[in-house]
Amino acid sequence: MKRVRLDRWASQLQPPRNPRLQVQRCALSHETTTLPRRRDLHQQRQYITQTQWQCQRQPVSSKRKASTAAVLQEAGNEGESEASKLPSRNKKSTTPLYAPSHHTAARSAKLAALHARLSLPPKLPLQTLARCLVDPSADPRSDYNNAPFAILGQDLLGYHTTEHLTCHYPRLPMSVLFAAQYAFVGEATLASVRAEWGVEVVAAPGVEVDAGLLQLKRQVPGNSMVEGTGRRVKDMPGVRALGARLGGGRRNAEWNYRRGVSSRVVFDDEFGDLIGGEPYAGAQLSTSASEDGGAVDVEGGDGTTSSLPTLPQSPDDTEATTVSDASASFVRAVAGALYLHVGAAATRTFHRDHILSRQLDLHTMFNFTHPTRDLSRLCAREGFEPPVARLISETGRLSRTPVFVVGVYSGDNLLGEAAGASLNEGRVRAAAAALRSWYLYSPSKGEIVVPSEVEGMAAAGKGKEWKPQVIDVGEIVT
Amino acid sequence: MPLQALRTVAKSQNGVGAFILQCKRIDFHYCDWAGSSRGMNAFLKHQLPAFAAQNPSIEISVSPRPGRHPVIKGQYINGREKAICVRNMEATEVTKKAELLKTASGEKLRRDRKPVKSFNESVRGVWSPFHGRQYKI
Numbered sequence: 001m002k003r004v005r006l007d008r009w010a011s012q013l014q015p016p017r018n019p020r021l022q023v024q025r026c027a028l029s030h031e032t033t034t035l036p037r038r039r040d041l042h043q044q045r046q047y048i049t050q051t052q053w054q055c056q057r058q059p060v061s062s063k064r065k066a067s068t069a070a071v072l073q074e075a076g077n078e079g080e081s082e083a084s085k086l087p088s089r090n091k092k093s094t095t096p097l098y099a100p101s102h103h104t105a106a107r108s109a110k111l112a113a114l115h116a117r118l119s120l121p122p123k124l125p126l127q128t129l130a131r132c133l134v135d136p137s138a139d140p141r142s143d144y145n146n147a148p149f150a151i152l153g154q155d156l157l158g159y160h161t162t163e164h165l166t167c168h169y170p171r172l173p174m175s176v177l178f179a180a181q182y183a184f185v186g187e188a189t190l191a192s193v194r195a196e197w198g199v200e201v202v203a204a205p206g207v208e209v210d211a212g213l214l215q216l217k218r219q220v221p222g223n224s225m226v227e228g229t230g231r232r233v234k235d236m237p238g239v240r241a242l243g244a245r246l247g248g249g250r251r252n253a254e255w256n257y258r259r260g261v262s263s264r265v266v267f268d269d270e271f272g273d274l275i276g277g278e279p280y281a282g283a284q285l286s287t288s289a290s291e292d293g294g295a296v297d298v299e300g301g302d303g304t305t306s307s308l309p310t311l312p313q314s315p316d317d318t319e320a321t322t323v324s325d326a327s328a329s330f331v332r333a334v335a336g337a338l339y340l341h342v343g344a345a346a347t348r349t350f351h352r353d354h355i356l357s358r359q360l361d362l363h364t365m366f367n368f369t370h371p372t373r374d375l376s377r378l379c380a381r382e383g384f385e386p387p388v389a390r391l392i393s394e395t396g397r398l399s400r401t402p403v404f405v406v407g408v409y410s411g412d413n414l415l416g417e418a419a420g421a422s423l424n425e426g427r428v429r430a431a432a433a434a435l436r437s438w439y440l441y442s443p444s445k446g447e448i449v450v451p452s453e454v455e456g457m458a459a460a461g462k463g464k465e466w467k468p469q470v471i472d473v474g475e476i477v478t
Numbered sequence: 479m480p481l482q483a484l485r486t487v488a489k490s491q492n493g494v495g496a497f498i499l500q501c502k503r504i505d506f507h508y509c510d511w512a513g514s515s516r517g518m519n520a521f522l523k524h525q526l527p528a529f530a531a532q533n534p535s536i537e538i539s540v541s542p543r544p545g546r547h548p549v550i551k552g553q554y555i556n557g558r559e560k561a562i563c564v565r566n567m568e569a570t571e572v573t574k575k576a577e578l579l580k581t582a583s584g585e586k587l588r589r590d591r592k593p594v595k596s597f598n599e600s601v602r603g604v605w606s607p608f609h610g611r612q613y614k615i
Binding site for chain 2: 360
């Protein structure tokens with residue numbers, strides 16, 4: 001069996017770059033599009049403001065421009081014809097557009113401002129950032145929406161978060177690891193990241209919206225009234241499509257078998273949640289032929305016919321999504337696009353700056369059921385003396401508000417200490433504190449080397465040496 | 479299950495990693511006829527291109543508001559808006575107001591009574607009567 005070449009793994013996802021290609025080709029336009037440098041964007045915007053003033057100096061009989069958008073549109077057209085930097089779009093092309101075109105995207109002030117606000121490298125073109133803002137529910141074609149970038153970005157962000165957590169906290173139990181992963185790169189967090197970036201959401205997608213807005217087909221909330229009736233959406237059966245098949249691939253799902261942590265590691269997603277029916281919002285699920293009326297018959301090699309579901313071709317056929325789903329896809333898509341255009345180092349910097357910089361209190365995420373039992377099993381496994389709870393100090397025993405400070409000792413060593421309103425509460429809290437201090441062990445900073453720092457060709461010259469990381473023996477079995 | 483986890487969302491710390499400027503859009507409204515807008519018009523002609531170049535992360539919009547005093551409106555990431563009327567100001571003063579809007583956070587103006595704001599608890603710990611020197615009667 002061939003040896004796994006870790007140094008080539010991370011950098012082989014991109015095809016080798018052809019240095020003779022001066023310009024980049026994008027999926028949308030049939031001609032080539034140059035990368036708009038930030039200087040050119042400023043010159044364009046300055047040119048637009050200057051032409052606006054020139055319009056003002058015309059005689060009074062000329063029509064006064066009521067809105068800036070009209071001026072920008074006209075000035076943009078003038079600028080296009082004169083500067084001829086961006087080639088005009090072929091009017092005869094028949095591919096329908098459901099989102100602003102690349103040429104409109106290059107002129108959007110909101111998009112350019114977003115690019116600068118995130119300090120994205122100039123290698124990431126504005127057109128790609130515009131594509132990252134298009135959710136599959138707004139445009140179902142995978143060449144025009146952010147789904148491919150989102151899938152890649154989700155894997156990359158999840159990979160960097162997991163390696164950070166497992167290297168910094170090697171003894172973290174699996175359920176807390178799932179919850180910490182969700183806290184850093186889960187859907188709720190990424191939705192708030194989108195809001196903190198100042199990205200607004202459209203009311204409805206279309207070609208005429210600003211390219212700097214997040215475009216999605218918004219799901220009708222369950223409390224709103226269905227048109228023409230007096231009933232709410234959530235009370236009407238069948239209005240909203242039913243959710244995922246429960247069980248997620250487990251063989252005894254129909255008997256409601258317990259979903260333990262180990263089975264979550266195998267069957268569920270990176271947060272320990274059931275993988276829903278859809279890999280991304282708006283994806284077509286394979287259903288049986290009898291249910292799906294719009295199936296397409298496909299002939300197999302041996303003459304048998306099977307039916308494939310028809311993929312949606314326009315936003316009229318797609319499923320609506322929630323704003324938080326689309327926001328998470330957008331942030332993931334930016335990470336994926338950064339990897340494809342700029343490289344692995346830029347993705348790591350993005351993850352460090354926007355995800356790891358967020359504050360998370362891991363010690364508040366533990367919910368013990370029997371901490372005393374778990375602590376005594378841990379001491380038995382590690383060969384410590386059995387834990388004994390001793391009262392360190394107390395006050396107000398006969399009053400309405402007593403305080404007992406209890407410490408759990410293994411021999412002479414204090415494992416954990418806590419205060420409680422009763423002796424029992426103090427003992428239990430002390431055991432929980434001891435377990436928390438065990439689980440949240442972190443090696444010294446000099447010993448922690450994260451795999452992505454040393455793998456790949458980008459990290460070759462950096463001088464970081466790999467050190468084997470602490471791998472824990474396992475969780476406490478009770 | 480021996481141990482369950484409590485799900486939460488990590489809190490953002492703007493500036494610890496990446497810094498996101500809170501002002502995302504500034505609207506400049508001017509008037510050609512009103513005398514109070516002379517400074518604003520001069521600012522738009524001479525100083526605005528440099529201001530826009532220095533702040534690429536702010537979306538700038540210029541539009542006439544005929545018959546009204548000139549005003550600058552800033553929109554912030556927390557959804558709030560701040561407006562400053564720049565009537566009868568010179569171009570340099572208008573620049574100062576634009577800088578003021580740029581550096582603002584969008585929060586309401588309030589006086590902070592505490593010297594330190596932090597997510598983390600104190601490094602040296604809060605005093606407890608049960609640890610340290612015991613007071614014996």
